[in-house]
Amino acid sequence: MSRHAALAGAVVIGLIATAPATAQDAVSRGEYLVRAAGCIACHTDKKSDGALFAGGRALHTPFGTFYSSNITPDPDTGIGNWTDADLIAALREGRSPEGHLLYPVFPYSSYTKMREEDILAIKAYLFAQPPVRQENRAQEPNFPLGWRFLLNGWKVLNFDTGPVADDPNQDEAWNRGRYLVDALAHCGECHTPRTLTGGLNQDMYLAGTADGPDGEKVPNITPAESGIADWSETDIAYLLKEGLKPNYDNVQGSMAEAIDDGLTYLTDEDLDAIATYLKSIPPIEHKVGN
Numbered sequence: 290m291s292r293h294a295a296l297a298g299a300v301v302i303g304l305i306a307t308a309p310a311t312a313q314d315a316v317s318r319g320e321y322l323v324r325a326a327g328c329i330a331c332h333t334d335k336k337s338d339g340a341l342f343a344g345g346r347a348l349h350t351p352f353g354t355f356y357s358s359n360i361t362p363d364p365d366t367g368i369g370n371w372t373d374a375d376l377i378a379a380l381r382e383g384r385s386p387e388g389h390l391l392y393p394v395f396p397y398s399s400y401t402k403m404r405e406e407d408i409l410a411i412k413a414y415l416f417a418q419p420p421v422r423q424e425n426r427a428q429e430p431n432f433p434l435g436w437r438f439l440l441n442g443w444k445v446l447n448f449d450t451g452p453v454a455d456d457p458n459q460d461e462a463w464n465r466g467r468y469l470v471d472a473l474a475h476c477g478e479c480h481t482p483r484t485l486t487g488g489l490n491q492d493m494y495l496a497g498t499a500d501g502p503d504g505e506k507v508p509n510i511t512p513a514e515s516g517i518a519d520w521s522e523t524d525i526a527y528l529l530k531e532g533l534k535p536n537y538d539n540v541q542g543s544m545a546e547a548i549d550d551g552l553t554y555l556t557d558e559d560l561d562a563i564a565t566y567l568k569s570i571p572p573i574e575h576k577v578g579n
Contacts, residue, residue: 312413319414321554322407325473326400329550330543332357343367343421348394349503352487353430355394363420376412377405381450383440390440392428393447393487399475402453402468447488462558466566469559470495474552479507479543495567496575505542506577513572525564526557 323329334345334357344359362369368376375386383390383397391397433439453471455464470476481489482498496516497509509516517525524535529552532540540548552560 315410315413316417317414319410319412319417322411322473323414324551324554325469325559326411327474327547327551328360328411330546332360333550340421340423342415342418343423345423345426350394351431351500352394352434353428355392355428355430356426358395358425359421359423360415361418361421361423362416363422366422366424367420368415369420371412373409373412377408380408383444383448390437390444392430392434392440393443396475396478398448398489399472399478401448401450402472404452407473443486443488446486447484462562462565463569465559466562466564469555469563470566474547474563476510480510493573493575495570496573497577499577502543507544508577509573509575510567511570511573511575512568513574515574515576516572517567518572520568522561522564522568525567526560529553529555529560529563530557 329341331346331348332342332344333339334343334347337345339345340361342359342361344357346357348355348357359367361367364370371379371386378384378386379391379395380397380400380403382401383393383395385391453468456467459467477489477495479501480495480497481491482493482496483500484490495510496513497507499506501507512518512520520535528534528540529548531553532545532548534540539545
C-alpha cells in the first residue's frame with residue numbers, strides 16, 4: 290500500500306470514528322442548553338403528570354391563558370418535521386413553520402439573542418428524545434388578542450431581532466453572564482415589569498414585578514437596597530444551585546422550578562458568571578413586596 294493510500298484510509302477511518310462522537314457532543318451540549326433555557330419547566334405539564342416536553346402547561350397572564358406546545362420530535366403533533374431554519378425562525382423571529390406569529394408568552398424576545406450554534410444544539414437534543422403524540426391545546430388570549438395580525442404591531446413596539454455581540458469593554462465572565470441572563474435563562478421575562486402593550490419595560494430592567502407568571506410576585510434582582518445589594522456573588526450562585534437564600538429561606542413557585550429543572554445543572558463557572566453580571570447592572574429601587 291502506498292503512503293498516500295494509507296494516509297487517505299486513516300483519514301476516512303478517523304472521520305467515521307469521530308462523526309458519532311460529534312453528534313453525541315451536540316446532543317449533550319443541547320441538553321445543557323435546554324436546562325439553561327428553562328424548556329423543561331414550561332413544556333412539561335407536571336401537574337397533570339404530562340410527558341417530558343409534550344406541552345400543555347397552562348400559563349395565566351394578564352393577557353390571557355396560554356398553553357405550552359409539544360416540542361417532542363413527533364412529526365404530527367410536535368416538531369418532528371421542523372427544519373433547522375424553522376427552529377431558528379421560531380426562536381429568533383417568533384414565527385411558526387406555517388408562517389403565523391407566535392404569542393410572546395413564548396419568550397422569543399429573549400431567545401432571539403441566542404447564538405445559532407446553540408439553537409442547533411438544542412434541536413439536536415430535542416430530536417434525540419422520544420416522540421410523544423399529543424395535540425397542542427388552543428390558546429385562550431383575551432379579546433382582541435385572538436387576532437394574531439395584531440402581533441405585528443406588538444413586534445414593532447417591543448421586539449428587536451438578532452443575537453447580541455459581546456461587549457469588548459467587559460471580560461469573558463461578564464459577557465457569559467449577560468448571555469445567560471438575557472438570552473438563555475431569559476430572566477427579564479419574569480423579573481422585568483411589562484408595559485401596557487406587554488413588552489418589557491427596559492427602564493425597569495430586572496427590577497421585579499407584582500404581576501409575574503400566574504400572578505406571582507417576582508423580586509427585584511438588581512443590586513439595589515430593595516433588590517440584592519446585600520447579596521454577595523457567592524450568595525447568588527448558591528441560590529441558583531441550591532434554591533436557598535442567604536437567610537436560608539427557600540425559593541418557591543416558578544423560580545423553584547427554574548432551579549430544579551434547569552439552573553442547578555449549570556456549571557459553577559456559569560453560575561458565577563450570572564452572579565458577576567447581576568452585581569454589575571445599574572441598581573433600581575423598586576420594592577415589590579412580600
